[in-house]
Structures are given as structure tokens and as C-alpha cells.
Amino acid sequence: MKGRFLINGETWELEFPPEATLLEVLRSNGFTEVKHGCDDGLCGACAVLLNGKPVPSCQVLAATATDQPIVTAQGLGTVHRPHPIQKALAEAGAVQCGFCTPGIVVSTYALLQKTPDPTEEEIRHALDGHICRCTGYVKILEGVRLAAQRWKRAK
Ligand code: FES
Ligand code: FES
Structure with a gap:
């Protein structure tokens, strides 16, 4: 079809x-x-x-x-022109093999569009359906928090 x-x-x-x-x-x-x-x-x-x-x-x-x-x-962004969320995740050390990253980027984008100042619980809820085998999630959460701070400042 x-x-x-x-x-x-x-x-x-x-x-x-x-x-x-x-x-x-x-x-x-x-x-x-x-x-x-x-x-x-x-x-x-x-x-x-x-x-x-x-x-x-x-x-x-x-x-x-x-x-x-x-x-x-x-x-949202490429290697040469990364989106602020992609930058924040990379800076926080949340990207190791990178397999989970594109999915996390789009879910973070949807979260911050709707909730620019998310609580810890809201961040965890938004990333609920994402499995990462490398980072242990701590750095991913840090990266999303960093992205949220920057997102808020840019508004
Ligand atoms: S490949 Fe779709 S949720 Fe895992
Ligand atoms: S960075 Fe490897 S699965 Fe998340």
C-alpha cells in the first residue's frame, strides 16, 4: 500500500x-x-x-x-547541530553506547514542551518506558534536569 x-x-x-x-x-x-x-x-x-x-x-x-x-x-537535532536536550545529555555523561538516546531525547522533548519545570517524579514518569543498559540512569536523570534548567532559562 x-x-x-x-x-x-x-x-x-x-x-x-x-x-x-x-x-x-x-x-x-x-x-x-x-x-x-x-x-x-x-x-x-x-x-x-x-x-x-x-x-x-x-x-x-x-x-x-x-x-x-x-x-x-x-x-530535533543532529550531531552537527544538536538540540539543547541532546547537548545536555551528552554533557551529563548520559550517552554511552547511545542506543537508548534517540528515544530518551524525544520523550524528554515531549515532557519539557508540556512541563518546562518538571519534578523529579515527572521526569522519572516520562522516562518510565526507556531502558538503558549502560548508564544506570543517574546520568540520564542529571541530563534531563540540566536540559530542563536550560529550557526554563531560554523561555
Ligand atoms: S523496539 Fe519498540 S519499545 Fe522496544
Ligand atoms: S547509553 Fe547504552 S543503552 Fe543507554
Whole structure:
């Protein structure tokens, strides 16, 4: 089947099998920053923003995600032009292998859009669905706090 996808501000007319997930469609079209982890909606590595909300793209049928804004971590910032959230995570030492990072970036972005001054509990809740095998989470929490401080100052 064919569908129109609105990815990172650009329109893509794509062909895909009816049973394809949004994760499969994104990765097969070059959006490899969206990571393929558990495939079960449990690890958060595949998170993207769909209509501004973080979703595990492995659990979304691509056919249901057409004509709606989709944002991946790369749509927020790149290595050469990182988003302040990506910078804060890197500065806090929250990026080791980096596999979990794109998902954490989009969930943090959604959190700070809605709650620019989040409590510890709100940060933990927002990152609930993200598994990191490397950092032990302490540095991720530090990175999100740092991003929140900067976000608040920039407002
Ligand atoms: S790959 Fe989608 S939640 Fe793990
Ligand atoms: S930095 Fe390796 S999984 Fe999080």
C-alpha cells in the first residue's frame, strides 16, 4: 500500500506492506536513528513523536500514522547541530553506547514542551518506558534536569 508520511517537517510518499510497523517504515527509509530494540513496546528505543506525543513506533501500524506529524530525534537535532536536550545529555555523561538516546531525547522533548519545570517524579514518569543498559540512569536523570534548567532559562 501507499501512504503520505510527514516526517521531520518533510512529506514522504511511501510504499509499504499493510502489516508494516511505523518503526519498519522509518528505518527502511533511512531514519536509522530510530532504534530497533525489543519490538514489544517495552524498551523505548524506537520512540518517536506522533502528533507531539512519544510513542513506541514498533507498536504503531504504519498505516495508522499517515498524514500526521512524526518527529524523530534527528528531526530535533543532529550531531552537527544538536538540540539543547541532546547537548545536555551528552554533557551529563548520559550517552554511552547511545542506543537508548534517540528515544530518551524525544520523550524528554515531549515532557519539557508540556512541563518546562518538571519534578523529579515527572521526569522519572516520562522516562518510565526507556531502558538503558549502560548508564544506570543517574546520568540520564542529571541530563534531563540540566536540559530542563536550560529550557526554563531560554523561555
Ligand atoms: S523496539 Fe519498540 S519499545 Fe522496544
Ligand atoms: S547509553 Fe547504552 S543503552 Fe543507554
